[in-house]
Amino acid sequence: MKSSIMERDERYKMIEQLEQEIKDIEASDVYKAEASFKGDIDKVLKDHNKEPKDLLTIYPSLVQPTKEQAPAKAKGRTLPTKTYRNPHTGDEVEAKSTRHKTLQQWKKDYPDDDLDEWIIKP
Incomplete structure (x- = not known):
């Protein structure tokens, strides 16, 4: 059985690892490009007094089809009775x-x- 001090120390190590992973993500060029793109979209929405949900009414194809909207998958071949x-x-x-x-x-x-x-x- 672990002592509470050991558990706390493990948690701090996990926190440090997660913080490092976050820093690595934020330092990547992919993240910077996506963050810049999101910032640009947010600025345009603010300039036109719009919300992100308004984009979905203009571009309905951005919405992932729900289970109800998705076309039914064809089941395997059905055998005749x-x-x-x-x-x-x-x-x-x-x-x-x-x-x-x-x-x-x-x-x-x-x-x-x-x-x-x-x-x-x-």
């Missing part, structure tokens, strides 16, 4: 694949039969 009739019992089953529980049981019960021949409605 087929109707199978067991010629031994007369039972019918609707299934999208031969992985259906009843069809699997029929395969076990009648291993020599081909289930594709049992399809009555493709």
